[in-house]
Amino acid sequence: MDELKTGKHIRLYAKLELAIILLLAIIPLFTSFPYRVNIFLSWEGAYRLSQGQVPYRDFGMPLGYMYWVIPAVFFKVFGTQMITLVKAQVLINIISGFAFRSILKSLNVQPGVRLLSVILYCLSYSFFNFWPxxxxxxxxxxxxxxxxxxxxxxxxxxxxxxxxxxxxxxxxxxxxxxxxxxxxxxxxxxxxxxxxxxxxxxxxxxxxxxxxxxxxxxxxxxxxxxxxGYWFNHGQPPHTSRISLFEIADEFFMNSQWIKFYLFIILLLILINFKTTKELFVNKSDTLFLMITFGVLVEAAILQVTSYTPPDNNIFFHSFAIAFILSQLSKHLHLDFNKPRILTVGCLGLSLWWSGVFWKYFQRIAERVIPGTSVSQNSTENIVNRKTYIIHPPANDIPESEWTFTGLSSFKKIYMPKATAQGIQRILNMDMVKTRKGSLKVLNMSELTPLAVEMGYQLEKGPEIPLWYHLGVAMFNKQAVQYENKIKANEYDLVIFEYVPTLNNFYPFRVRDTLINYYQKIDSFPAPRRGDTQGTIEIFTPKPIH
Structure with missing residues (x-):
């Protein structure tokens, strides 16, 4: 009877794994989003590929093009709206979850441990990634x-x-x-x-x-x-390498608390479970599991230096480490995670550990039920607490309550600051944009790349055209000089430039300097950014000839 119950539980766990992967992947389909910083290059790469452009012939980039393939296919099927990128990410997250589950199955991980690990993987890694x-x-x-x-x-x-x-x-x-x-x-x-x-x-x-x-x-x-060769030859002139053994070691020993903690626990488990080095290699599944877990932890330690944005892009290591640790504990302590009681405790533990994933959705409700310390505006009392002991300068962020939808197809279900939406509308209402659709020569050095569709202008093509304009990362001085020469020759009818002073040449400062000298700025409005990287989108046209 117990074996029959266990068999039913295992089949139920397998169905739950699939359901969790699918459910958490499709949630983004039912919501709207604030404009996502940096997603512009995902849109333009997918757009160019969907239009039949060939990488390195029609545009260059310091990466391979496989990242843009799935979004490009979705653009062909669902259209070029920015929200299509979210739909593409749904498929990417499903592939990700199924692949991780398959890895654990091949390693003979106990079904209960596998279910917990899949939940952790989805909560800590997949669910956060709404955008590709x-x-x-x-x-x-x-x-x-x-x-x-x-x-x-x-x-x-x-x-x-x-x-x-x-x-x-x-x-x-x-x-x-x-x-x-x-x-x-x-x-x-x-x-x-x-x-x-x-x-x-x-x-x-x-x-x-x-x-x-x-x-x-x-x-x-x-x-x-x-x-x-010029674009992909990363790490040699004119490119710069991001691989530094000192930086990797420095980040590992100064920070990387979770990675070092897992390595410590895994080392203890090896000492407990394997008496000799020979025993370590007797069970093939255990050895492979140890090797892949160790490899993932090393990879995570390196990626946090070489791929530093976003700062949590390497947290997939949690799922591998926890899966290995729980698997070893189940053997050493004779814990059967297939039993509903133990599995329930595991699920509650994961929920507590990653409570930040869902707490932010209940935060506003909780604040009403359990009010925090506040200061009445009519009070003259000085109250100092953990929220007020530092005097922060006034925030320049535009409150999200003042964000709105543009009403444009390319930005469907995407909202942004009202001032940004109004600025976009002013561009679209310009006489030259209305009367010269298709023939207008535009340089769009901003993150509003979907304006190519809304305005109907043709993207520049050629082996020297970068996919995006981060100087020293996605383009180099050679390209900057070429753009400066085009600006000096008045080749562009309209230039849209995003000035982000706190980001190092995210859009080349030297190109902006040339614009200021040779073009006239006719408009500006806030970029759809928040926090320390706020910027301004500036509109330039050639100076009138007297």
Missing amino acids: WYNHTVIVYEMAGLAFLLHYIAKGGKQWIFLSLSALFTFFSFFTKQDGGGLALLICLFLLAYDCYTNKKWKPLLIFSLSYMVIALVIILPLTRYNF
Whole structure:
């Protein structure tokens, strides 16, 4: 009877895993969003690909183009509205969750532990990512590559196609972003080399390596006729490298508290559960689990330096570490997480740990029920507490209560400061925009990239045109000089420039200086930004000829 109940519970847990992955992925489809900072480059890359433009021929970027492929397909199917990016992210999050679940299944993780780990993965990593971002997509492709590789290993090496599929997605990871993709390849090679060593067969490693190289050649060789080497050659002049062993070590030892904590706990578990080094390699699943967990923790320690924005883009390591720790504890302490009582305690623990995910939705209600300390405006009493002991300068943020929808198709379900929406409308009401639709030459150095659709102007194309304009990251002085020369020659009828003084050349300051000297500023309005990176969108036209 107990075995029958356990079997029912395990089947229920499997269904719950799938339901949680799907439910948390589709929630963004039913809501509206404030304008997302930096999402402009996701839109423009997907838009250019959906229009048939070829990377490195029609535009350049210091990454591979795989990040934009899924959003571009969604643009073709659902249209080029910015909200389509959210729809694309739904699929990306579903792939991510299923891949992580598949990894745990291949490692024979106890169903109860697997359910807890999937919940943690979705809460701590997937659910936050409503919008696609390359620092997230690179990991999703990595998860898919690891899932196929471990599925091959779990099946006893009988289905070679999974090795090639693993190589395919691992290359997709590299061709999304070099740092995460390169580390993904090393982890895969590390795991596969161990499997080959234990089986005394090296053919799988050869198949994986050859598959990876063939896929890389098929994708990269057609691009070499363009300016691929200049854009992708990251880390050599005129590019700068983000890899610094000192910075990685400094960040690890000065911060990285969670990563160091997990490494400490894992080391203790190894000492407890394995008496000799030889025992460590007896159970293949345990060894693979340890290797992948250690590899993910090392990857997270490196990515927090090389991919520093957003600051939490590496927190996928929590799920692997907790899954390994709970699996080892279940064996050592004889805990059966398949039992509903223990599983319920685990779920409550996760909810408490990651309460910030849902607390912000209940915060306003709780404030009414449990009011905090406040100071009456009519009171002359000086009250000093944790919220008032520091005198902050007045915030310049436009309150979200003053944000609104634009009424434009490209910004459907996206709201932004009313002043920004009004500024956009003023641009669209300009005589030149109304009368010269399709022939207007526009330089849009702002994050309002969907204006290309609303205004109907053609995007510049060419091997020297960067996808976005962050000087030293996505473009270089060579491109800045070219834009300055075009401005001096009055080649643009209209220039939209975003000035963000606190960000280092996020839009090139030198180009703005040239604009001020050779063009006239006819309008300005707030950029859809908040916090310390607020900016101003400035509208320039050529100076009249006297």
